Amino acid sequence: MRTALAIARKELSIYFTTPWAYAVFTAIVAITSFFFMGLLQSFQQAQEWAQSVGWNQLPPELSAYRNLTDGVVVQLWGSILIITLFVAPFLSMRLFAEEKRNKTFELLMTTPVRPIELVLGKYLGGLGIISTALGLTIVFPLTLSAFGASESGVVLEWPTVLLGYGGVLLWGATCMAVGMFISSLTESQMVAALLTFVVLLPWMLLRTLAQGTEEPMRSFIGYLAFDSQLQNLLQGVLDLKALVFFLSVIFFSLLLTHRTVEAQRWA
Amino acid sequence: MKTSHLGKILGAFGLLLLLSSPATLFFTSGSLVLTATKAVLGLALLAAYFATNFKQFGQFASRRSSFFFGTTVLLAVVTLCGLLTVNYIAFKKNKSWDLTKQKIFTLAPQTSATLTGLKDKVRAIGFLPASHPGYDTLEQLFQRYAAEAPEKFEYSFKDPRRNPDLAAKYQLKEGQATVVLVRGEGANEAHTTLGIISEQELTNALIKLSSVGSQKVYFLSGHGEWPLEQEAGTPKDPGASLSEFRKQLLQEGYTSEELNLAGKKEVPRDAALLILAGAKTPYTAPEAEALGTYLASGGRMLYFAEAGVEAGLDALLSEHGVEVDKGIVADPQFNSGNPFVIVSLFYGKHELTAPLQQRKLNIEFPVARSLTVLRQGMAPGVRAEAVVLTSPYAWVETTPEADASFTDGEKSGQLTLVAAVTRDTRDAQDKRFDEARMVVVGDSEILLDPNWGHEANRNLVMNALAWATKQVEKITIRPPDREVSTLQMDRVMLERIRFVSTDLLPLSLMGLGLAIWLTRRNK
Numbered sequence: 048m049r050t051a052l053a054i055a056r057k058e059l060s061i062y063f064t065t066p067w068a069y070a071v072f073t074a075i076v077a078i079t080s081f082f083f084m085g086l087l088q089s090f091q092q093a094q095e096w097a098q099s100v101g102w103n104q105l106p107p108e109l110s111a112y113r114n115l116t117d118g119v120v121v122q123l124w125g126s127i128l129i130i131t132l133f134v135a136p137f138l139s140m141r142l143f144a145e146e147k148r149n150k151t152f153e154l155l156m157t158t159p160v161r162p163i164e165l166v167l168g169k170y171l172g173g174l175g176i177i178s179t180a181l182g183l184t185i186v187f188p189l190t191l192s193a194f195g196a197s198e199s200g201v202v203l204e205w206p207t208v209l210l211g212y213g214g215v216l217l218w219g220a221t222c223m224a225v226g227m228f229i230s231s232l233t234e235s236q237m238v239a240a241l242l243t244f245v246v247l248l249p250w251m252l253l254r255t256l257a258q259g260t261e262e263p264m265r266s267f268i269g270y271l272a273f274d275s276q277l278q279n280l281l282q283g284v285l286d287l288k289a290l291v292f293f294l295s296v297i298f299f300s301l302l303l304t305h306r307t308v309e310a311q312r313w314a
Numbered sequence: 315m316k317t318s319h320l321g322k323i324l325g326a327f328g329l330l331l332l333l334s335s336p337a338t339l340f341f342t343s344g345s346l347v348l349t350a351t352k353a354v355l356g357l358a359l360l361a362a363y364f365a366t367n368f369k370q371f372g373q374f375a376s377r378r379s380s381f382f383f384g385t386t387v388l389l390a391v392v393t394l395c396g397l398l399t400v401n402y403i404a405f406k407k408n409k410s411w412d413l414t415k416q417k418i419f420t421l422a423p424q425t426s427a428t429l430t431g432l433k434d435k436v437r438a439i440g441f442l443p444a445s446h447p448g449y450d451t452l453e454q455l456f457q458r459y460a461a462e463a464p465e466k467f468e469y470s471f472k473d474p475r476r477n478p479d480l481a482a483k484y485q486l487k488e489g490q491a492t493v494v495l496v497r498g499e500g501a502n503e504a505h506t507t508l509g510i511i512s513e514q515e516l517t518n519a520l521i522k523l524s525s526v527g528s529q530k531v532y533f534l535s536g537h538g539e540w541p542l543e544q545e546a547g548t549p550k551d552p553g554a555s556l557s558e559f560r561k562q563l564l565q566e567g568y569t570s571e572e573l574n575l576a577g578k579k580e581v582p583r584d585a586a587l588l589i590l591a592g593a594k595t596p597y598t599a600p601e602a603e604a605l606g607t608y609l610a611s612g613g614r615m616l617y618f619a620e621a622g623v624e625a626g627l628d629a630l631l632s633e634h635g636v637e638v639d640k641g642i643v644a645d646p647q648f649n650s651g652n653p654f655v656i657v658s659l660f661y662g663k664h665e666l667t668a669p670l671q672q673r674k675l676n677i678e679f680p681v682a683r684s685l686t687v688l689r690q691g692m693a694p695g696v697r698a699e700a701v702v703l704t705s706p707y708a709w710v711e712t713t714p715e716a717d718a719s720f721t722d723g724e725k726s727g728q729l730t731l732v733a734a735v736t737r738d739t740r741d742a743q744d745k746r747f748d749e750a751r752m753v754v755v756g757d758s759e760i761l762l763d764p765n766w767g768h769e770a771n772r773n774l775v776m777n778a779l780a781w782a783t784k785q786v787e788k789i790t791i792r793p794p795d796r797e798v799s800t801l802q803m804d805r806v807m808l809e810r811i812r813f814v815s816t817d818l819l820p821l822s823l824m825g826l827g828l829a830i831w832l833t834r835r836n837k
Contacts, residue, residue, distance in 0.1 A: 065830075069826055187815065195799055283419065291404035306389065
């Protein structure tokens, strides 16, 4: 494990001294902030409207705007999921592909590092960078908490906010695991990023596909969809099945990565 | 081209066909024939590949890397099976924790109690296309019910356009978003429908479906009433039976039986409702007395009058505030081509007809008698109300055989066709219910099979039945909501937040990246 942590540390130091990572951070924060401001404006408009006519007179779909947690943060987490879908492939693409392209992978394989340590180290490094990237977005709920107001004094429902945030991080961790496996298959970073996106996007949209099918296929596909697994977590409901599902995807991706790395010895 | 090379191309196509065949079955055409064809063709092409590349297989099998490949595939498959099992268990035995402050995603205690109290399994079918705005909400609601009582509640979604037979079975109209709750199987199947998607409505529908199962509806017989079975209809008038009405009762979970009161002093205690439909000969005095006792003790009754027949119930009905007028109703304007076939769109203010009025449905009465709602001379605690009326231009034709025009002395104006009666029976001895309920309808032919297809008539009868039996006390569940919280900020503050989040923060990160790049470049 110590070796894995050392590899993770090295990965992180590489990431944090690469301008590329900051470009990704900037992109995440910039895009999220636009979503945030949009939601904030919609929230303000709904609040003003409700003040003049009352909440009962507003369409039911606007009832989410009664509350900052529902009206802004829950929806913001939803947007960040989509942003992560685009960003994670760019963060995961270099994990193995870069080593292969630079021909340092063979060197790595000759060191006394076990493939499992290599995979775990790389993954922990990737996890660190995606967590940092997504961690920057916590600034938005903090802003709301600073400027918001409520009768009870509690502006945001922090258990809901933090659970949703946990869901976002879990999603990021899953994207990194899938991305790392794909990165281990190729030496082209662009191919790795593109393939990761091509795998994650339809997987995310499986729920829509499931809605067009009949039982029991509907439940089966619906269960496999990232979107439906994340839905409850974002809204403040901790689902055991969602945790099991995401950990399963991560575990299986790591296993496949390990076998791919191991295969280099046998090739 | 070499045979082995061609085999490889064929094999690749075969693999594609084989792997995509489930998609054909579940997502695209849904045709079993096409799926099988694709799978068989795929297998054949793969076989061609194996046959033309047999030699290479021998070499592949002897390689060290092939062994690794084999163990990897095996390991992946075994792990996948293990993970699928764990996920299946997690799916079936899922545990959820609602961390919201107001527990907005937790079912109300009334719902939990209702689900726990269900005796039989209930299947909920959401007849909604995936594009419906309420689809996600309903799915989440169903999921919570199923998680609360996985053994008692299961759900599915059906697109009514893709399942027209099923929609027809539950008499759903095209485009009507609704939920059907079904209990039991085959002949014992009972169902109820609801249109509004909310926890309150869904739980109330569950209560209704559970409670009606034990309710027995008696059809009075012995005086030429309409038969319950189609086979019992007369050869002259083969459609003159109540078989469709009875079928609907069964579907809604009621049990129905004939009851002959001759020689009996009282209506059975298990009667949830008594229906008198189209008696052709008068009831005897003891029978009328038994009916009077039944109502006085809080009984529930539907009386469908028959044109030209004196049923011998005048005293009983007038005691309950209703008189059945002699003759039949005619209307020059609101009819269906025949002045005696009345089309009514005139409703009194009553919960029985509120849904009909809301949907602006026209009721059609083939041969109706009008009613007079009395204001005095009734038994204590009786309240009678007109719930369906004719237009203001109607009259009572006392000699329909002779003419179809209004003559002096005939009752005219807006006549009552259906009346609803309640009677306070809280102080009655040996009471059945605290309130007796009766609906008097001036026409019994609306119940007959040929007329049962008319949606408005069917709704009127089933609403009357539901109102009279007063099936369940509906529960009220206040939907929980998060506490209202707001942002108190003016335009300046909003602009500051905008500046910090969309400008300062991204720029700082970009600047940091630039600094690192420049530092590394200068090293």
